Amino acid sequence: MIELNDVGRAFKVKRAVVHAVRDLSFTVAPGEFVGYLGPNGAGKSTTIKMLCGILTPTSGRVRVAGLDPSRRRTTLARRIGVVFxxxxxxxxxxxxxxxxxxxxxxxxxxxxxxxxxxxxxxxxxxxxxxxxxxxxxxxxxxxxxxxxxxxxxxxPDVLVLDEPTIGLDVVSKASIRTFLRRLNAEQGTTVLLTTHDLGDIERLCRRVMVIDHGRLGFDGTLDDLMATAPEHSSIEDVVTALYTGTG
Amino acid sequence: MVRTYALLAWTWTRAAMAYPASFAIMTVLGLAVAGMDVAVILIVFANTTTLAGFSRDETLFLYGTANLAFCLCDMFVSNIDRISQHIKAGTLDTMLIRPVSPWLQLAADRFLPTRIGRIAQAAVVLGYALSALDLDPGRLWMVPVMIACGIVIFTALWTLAGALQFVLVDAPEVTSAFTYGTGQLTQYPFSIYGRELVRGVTYVLPLAFVNWQPALYVLDRDDPFGTPEFMRFLGPVAALVLALLAALAWRQGLRHYRSTGS
Structure with a gap:
């Protein structure tokens, strides 16, 4: 459903070149529910914007529902749902x-x-x-x-969510999570979710990807993620270890 | 495309009417500003009978044709020049995820029906000039052609101004010179301007084809700057070339769009 091959996106900032995303490759199969994690500025939003065709990648190949988002943006718009x-x-x-x-x-x-x-x-x-x-x-x-x-x-076949629970109270968060889980289970909608709320990840995502400095640092199940830092028992500590490289 | 535009325009009209007082003030102000433009021309002719070789009614003809095209574009496409605000606020992203061209969404963005006052005013001035002038009926076919070319040229200019703002995000005002500046420029006979300026707006930025060149044909006048007769008929070509350039620039702008940080 989503396919990225060696995707890169560079920005020129005052003559210097910043690589927001580089050599990024991953595949999301139909019906998956994937959490996309990373510290601020890691390249999450850049990835999402390339998925819906807002940004054109500077290198590599992106396919969503079989379409090249930056060239077929309006066609893709009918098949993808996006929430910022x-x-x-x-x-x-x-x-x-x-x-x-x-x-x-x-x-x-x-x-x-x-x-x-x-x-x-x-x-x-x-x-x-x-x-x-x-x-x-x-x-x-x-x-x-x-x-x-x-x-x-x-x-839409694919739903892309960029921090959908930001700023919400616990009750609102819970109702949105329940809704998303049912949507994925009952309608088979593929969901890609970025969030800083690890509760979202724990309760919703079977698969987690972690991006850092524009590269994919981890891709696996929630259990695999926990196993990367066996000395920690909470997901917060595991993710902190992964972000800071002290794991 | 027209249906989608009408739908978006109606949506923004209803949104504007959520603030009725502001809506009423805008309507009144729009009419007042439009009236001032004509007042200026009438004041000039209260003191002189010709303006650089053109009579009052001929000047009103030039004003009416250019302004009708300009005001139509001002109402229906000028909102494109707010694109830098949308780039900065990140709201352009939300337009890009919809299955409708962002150009269309921007053109209809915060559409205000109150600007219709200015269009009506331009139409009245043109109607008056047409009836007051003793024109050759065999040349009148040029009037709708020149207005159509004017609409295409101004639409292209606004599109170029929008495309430029992908680069000049922090200086959107610069692009107003292209749009509102040229709108002002075409209101008067070009013979009041210097030779170099007129050359520039004939061969570089084809503003002379909005009304000046075709109007010389309609009014059966020689060009005081001595351009050959066939130039009177180049309006559609100039409009087409400019429209193509604008479309290309717009595409490039979108492809190089950088979005915002979050």
Whole structure:
């Protein structure tokens, strides 16, 4: 579903060249739920932006759902759902439901299919209470659930989440996690999740990838990850050891 | 494409109406500013009968044609020049994940129907000039052609201005010279400008084809700068070349887009 081969992305910053990502290769199979970890500035967001075609890689080959994202971005957009935890894709001054109607038209989703899907999402994400509320008046937790629904209305094969639980309280986090687990299990949606919240990883991801300085430092199951630093018992300590290289 | 634009424009209109007071003020201000432009021309002609060889009505014809094209673009595509704000805020990313061209989304971004006042004003001025001038009916076919070329040229200029902002993220104002600057420039007979400037806006940046060259044909006048007759008909070619350049620049800009840090 996602395939990267020797992908690199360099930025010129005041004449120096910074390699945000280099020689990155990995494959995510359909139906997988993968956590993508790394310290700030490691290249997570750069990777995600290359996956959805926002950034063009400077080297290597990217394929998502069989498409080259940077060349077929608008075609891919119908097959991928993207949520940026730090910014909303909803229309700020309009009621949440209006954003959904607009997304239906932009993605050309059939009206009947849309109705069924929206009802389903309204129920599972508990959106019923604020569909008529302007997005700017929603709480962060409500908005994030709205953003998740918006990313899923066109029934994408792949869902890419960039820090979807950032700033949320424990209850909101729990409801989003439950939703994502069900989505992956019941609909078979492939999910790639970046987060700094290791609770997300522990509760959701069967597979974990860790990126550091633009390179893949670890790729395996959660158990494998814990085994990299057997002297530690908590995932926080294991990941800290991995990030700081003291493991 | 038109449907998608209309849909986005309607969405932004409803969003603007979430703030009714600001919406009303914008409408009134838009009309007031438009009226001032014409006032300036009328004041000039209250003191003189010709402006660099052109009568009041001929000047109003030049003003009307250029401004109609310009104001249409100002309403429907000018929002492209806000792209640097979207680059800085990271909101361009959210446009890029949708299955709709970001150019279209930006053109419709924060669409304001209140700008229709200026279009109406330009149309009225043009209508007046057409009825006041004693024009050769056999030459009137050029009027819609020149307005269409003007729309393409201004749209291309705005697109170029947007493409430039991928590089000049921190100096978006520079690009206003291309758009609002040229809009102002085309409001008057080119004979008031220096020879070098007119050469520049004929052969480098083809603004002379928005209204000056075709208008000389419609008004049956010789070019005071002495360009040959066939130049009057090059508008569509100039518009097409500029549009292609703008499309290329836009593509390059998008491919080199760097996004923001997070």
């Amino acid at each position: 935890g730090q910014r909303t894709t909803l229309w700020w001054d309009l009621p949440l439901g209006d954003s959904f109607d607009l997304i239906r038209l932009l993605y050309k989703v059939d009206r009947k299919v849309f109705r069924v899907r929206l009802d389903e999402l309204t129920q599972t994400l508990d959106l019923g209470g604020f569909l008529r509320t302007p997005v700017r008046q929603l709480s962060l937790g409500q908005r994030m659930r709205g953003d998740l629904a918006a990313a899923l209305l066109h029934a």
